[in-house]
Amino acid sequence: MAQEAEYIKAHYSKFEQLLTQFVEIRSVSNADDDMTACIDFLKTTFEKLLNAKVTLVKTAGLPSLVAQINGTSNHTVLFYGHYDTMPGGTRDLWETDPFKLTLKNARYFGRGVGDNKGQLMAQILGIYTYIQLHGTLPFNVAFLVEGEEERGSVNLKTTVSSLHETLLKQVELAVVVDGSINQNDEHVVRLGNRGLFGFELITKTGENDNHSGNAGNIMTSAAIKLVAVLRKLYDFDEQRVLIPNFYQGVPQGKEIKTDLLEALPFDKEQISSQMGLKTIPDKMEFYQRLMYQPTFNIAGINGGYTGKGLKTVIPHQANVKIDCRLVGNQNIEIIRKGLETVLAAEIQSGEVSINCLGAIPPSTSDLSKSLIDTFAAIIKKATGSVVIEPVMAGTVPNYVWTEVLKVPVVTIPYANYDQHNHAPNENMTKKDFIDGIKISYELVNSLFK
Amino acid sequence: MAQEAEYIKAHYSKFEQLLTQFVEIRSVSNADDDMTACIDFLKTTFEKLLNAKVTLVKTAGLPSLVAQINGTSNHTVLFYGHYDTMPGGTRDLWETDPFKLTLKNARYFGRGVGDNKGQLMAQILGIYTYIQLHGTLPFNVAFLVEGEEERGSVNLKTTVSSLHETLLKQVELAVVVDGSINQNDEHVVRLGNRGLFGFELITKTGENDNHSGNAGNIMTSAAIKLVAVLRKLYDFDEQRVLIPNFYQGVPQGKEIKTDLLEALPFDKEQISSQMGLKTIPDKMEFYQRLMYQPTFNIAGINGGYTGKGLKTVIPHQANVKIDCRLVGNQNIEIIRKGLETVLAAEIQSGEVSINCLGAIPPSTSDLSKSLIDTFAAIIKKATGSVVIEPVMAGTVPNYVWTEVLKVPVVTIPYANYDQHNHAPNENMTKKDFIDGIKISYELVNSLFK
Incomplete structure (x- = not known):
């Protein structure tokens, strides 16, 4: 010893x-x-x-x-x-x-x-x-x-x-x-x-909720507005972030240390089971996504009536919490500016407000x-x-x-x-x-x- | 007397x-x-x-x-x-x-x-x-x-x-x-x-929530899936429902009793104020929208962490409650079938389930x-x-x-x-x-x- x-x-x-x-x-x-x-x-x-x-x-x-x-x-x-x-x-x-x-x-x-x-x-x-x-x-x-x-x-x-x-x-x-x-x-x-840029979007479409019968087609649900706004930030078909310059600084080519990834342990079945997922990508794809690619995650979304059954209300406010994991040299200030640019009209009109919830560079x-x-x-x-x-x-x-x-x-x-x-x-x-x-x-x- | x-x-x-x-x-x-x-x-x-x-x-x-x-x-x-x-x-x-x-x-x-x-x-x-x-x-x-x-x-x-x-x-x-x-x-x-067709969509993208760092890009947020699915039901740009045959039976032309609409009272300022809205359409448009056009309202949306600040979680389940006011001869059974058709793949895979929350014909x-x-x-x-x-x-x-x-x-x-x-x-x-x-x-x- x-x-x-x-x-x-x-x-x-x-x-x-x-x-x-x-x-x-x-x-x-x-x-x-x-x-x-x-x-x-x-x-x-x-x-x-x-x-x-x-x-x-x-x-x-x-x-x-x-x-x-x-x-x-x-x-x-x-x-x-x-x-x-x-x-x-x-x-x-x-x-x-x-x-x-x-x-x-x-x-x-x-x-x-x-x-x-x-x-x-x-x-x-x-x-x-x-x-x-x-x-x-x-x-x-x-x-x-x-x-x-x-x-x-x-x-x-x-x-x-x-x-x-x-x-x-x-x-x-x-x-x-x-x-x-x-x-x-x-x-x-x-x-x-990876780094983290977390933010909250709040949409507001009126001063108070309204009955969905009495005001349906006159007032827009803040949750409808929220989805409309999210589409400006993220391409849900291509699963790609639309915020200008978001991908600037993401590692490419030799910046990705594939030799180190290859040496990592990987038990597909064990990881799938732990994550509660039916399937996960193969090893190299798995680690590249986790280590070299940024994310756009909706961590929480909320608006209107969320109890049992239906309450026929048009909510005047809704919000979404988004966290983006960042990689390589992605820059939070550039992304934040891109976000404000793409939502400039909605911010100006008061329909959307943004709160920063976390900013830690990669x-x-x-x-x-x-x-x-x-x-x-x-x-x-x-x-x-x-x-x-x-x-x-x-x-x-x-x-x-x-x-x-x-x-x-x-x-x-x-x-x-x-x-x-x-x-x-x-x-x-x-x-x-x-x-x-x-x-x-x-x-x-x-x-x- | x-x-x-x-x-x-x-x-x-x-x-x-x-x-x-x-x-x-x-x-x-x-x-x-x-x-x-x-x-x-x-x-x-x-x-x-x-x-x-x-x-x-x-x-x-x-x-x-x-x-x-x-x-x-x-x-x-x-x-x-x-x-x-x-x-x-x-x-x-x-x-x-x-x-x-x-x-x-x-x-x-x-x-x-x-x-x-x-x-x-x-x-x-x-x-x-x-x-x-x-x-x-x-x-x-x-x-x-x-x-x-x-x-x-x-x-x-x-x-x-x-x-x-x-x-x-x-x-x-x-x-x-x-x-x-x-x-x-x-x-x-x-x-x-107007009638009412209310339903709930529940998306499920895994068996449990995951940490957005550890599983970001591997697991999809159920709220991301929810927005993706909503886009199949509603055109958020044109504000038009995409469910097949949804608009079948909506009154057209002479079915709209414009003479009765003209005779209705209308105080734009009072109504805007009561609804808490900056502006509302003019009288004829206002009443046509309320009486002769169907709605697609998100009455509630919910998923993931909705408390203060940020919890970096990938939610495995999210839901949205939608209520559609129906007009004229719109048919709930036709709409329900259209809904199931447009989401057939997601229902089949278990990613989406639908609950009916209310069905009252116009x-x-x-x-x-x-x-x-x-x-x-x-x-x-x-x-x-x-x-x-x-x-x-x-x-x-x-x-x-x-x-x-x-x-x-x-x-x-x-x-x-x-x-x-x-x-x-x-x-x-x-x-x-x-x-x-x-x-x-x-x-x-x-x-x-």
Whole structure:
């Protein structure tokens, strides 16, 4: 057994105790829970375990924490995590108390254990193990831990901007430890992610609803107007977005890393079944659609009477919530302008209004081939296997590292695929928690060797 | 003062007492209230006041009542009304107790006073007054009073069918006393009404919702599918229904009674304001659209996340409720078949299912010109003015008279325009209650003179 594995084993009850303490401090960002207690616990932990210099950073919302640990070279690597969690949700749907850490069937159950407390604690403990065994770190490490990830990281960009020339000035590489590993329980190196532009369209066709008999053919249903407007944004036959310049920046040709796609695992039957779909495309098409093509999704549509049976009403207001996943270099400002252009007449007349519901650019890391290989080797050494994912289909705000801090970013999630984050019975397997500690140790050990 | 007016005045406290008793028996059909007490009260009233032969008619739901009063000629006229009411609704929104008849500002307030108890009682009292003054009726009168109008008259067609060859065999003309007079407080003769075909489309694109990141471009939003399907039913540019044969039977040319439309009152500003619309078409266009053109209305649309902000979900199910008002000889069966034809592929694949939510054919009376003039003269004599409306924009099940009983039908509402039926503070003006008694008297007096 390697020395770090032995050390982890010998001190595991202490490690587990730290995880327990962290999870049991409620830190639901949307409830303004015990956020101060939580960040204080983290501050003490960074100071005591890693001898870090800790700075609490005020934001317009909940504070962030920066921890700096000096190493023996000039390299500086930033690790990102968050200390806030989603709400516990319906207690009855949990098999254990969401705010007690419970070990059951080799999994730790508790709100936030997977997203992101277990992953963050594994990083701290991996680096702690390194320091215990080797005295000092081979390079400088900084942590940025925010408290509003579950609010959509609404102040992260501003925070990173404000620290760009100060605490984070020396950073040359960002490592994000969040998300889930793949369905085969293989750890992954994630090089990019899709972005998100979410917006709501509200149509209004009068000051009040009317009876569909008394006003039918005089007043237009706001839901009819909504469908008419949607047709200006999307070609429902060709399944193509009609917003001007929408597709500008979508990867083409060699920008699509087919070699990495080919190396990804794919179990058509398992994925179809999990998605509840009769069929899904074949492997290469499947991954290209998820990683290199933008989406136009209606996440919600609502207007008029939606109860049982029929109420013969002409609704005066209706709305639709659309989310577009963005890829490559698609630009939200260009798309937003295109949207406003195509609906200019309706906006002008007051028939349509638009609310932005989310804007996170896609992120593609500029990680060099050799650095990708290094990360892959580190993970393989620590866990036995590794998969390189060129793009994550979902969205994380990694653009703050590439666009604001202007450094490459890599995402290395530690939590199991079925962590059930944001849902009842959130969990992290004991194996993945320990693997996370090992990866963190190995990152420090090998990154700049 | 005419003798009937004097009689009404002299006996008004008794008349008001009868109205009070009737309104104060709760008869909410959707609550299975004191329905028996209500129909028993009516039976006694018909027997005592009009010396009628009363038959209670069982239905699959609540019973109907047939009252027959013999006259001196062979003519037989049927009057239709209903003894059930809508629920009281939220008590706090009422200024008076909905189940106490309260006279306030020259209006009677109470649930059902306008719809339809006050109108039905006015008929009984008008005929009663005639009998008191003249001894016998000049023709046979039959009443059909149902108890499920507020449930959509679900058993009326069956009831009328079953009585066609028995109690209602001699009927040659149906008079429906329900609805509201016009906004200028003028009594109206209504010759027809639009029909209604209501249906729900449900789209299904998977077995469960998916995350819009993880499955975006693999799974189709059921709301996207819904819009795609709607485009097969309706041309949103031309505002034209695409269901095959939909427009078959829509009145053309001389079938449109422009002379009657020209005689209708029209206050553009008042109507726009009441409908909450910036503008409405000019008079002739306005009435043609409401009376002679079918509608395609989205009464409700729903799918996915409809709360605040954005939830990045791909909904697997969505639905839309559509109601089409029908005119002239449009045929619901033909339209239903057209709908199923145009969506055959989607129904076959299970992506779309259709539920019928309502089917009431339009009704156009075959009333002769001379009979229309007679009705107009009767109302003018009783109330001082009259307006002939060729078609009511809303829907009532008058097809049971024209199609099942195969007799002409005319609708003569007694209640004021602002009766607030189905809403809090339902009322009938004292003037309109008395006018109703006078019209009923005059109908018996002059119809076959």
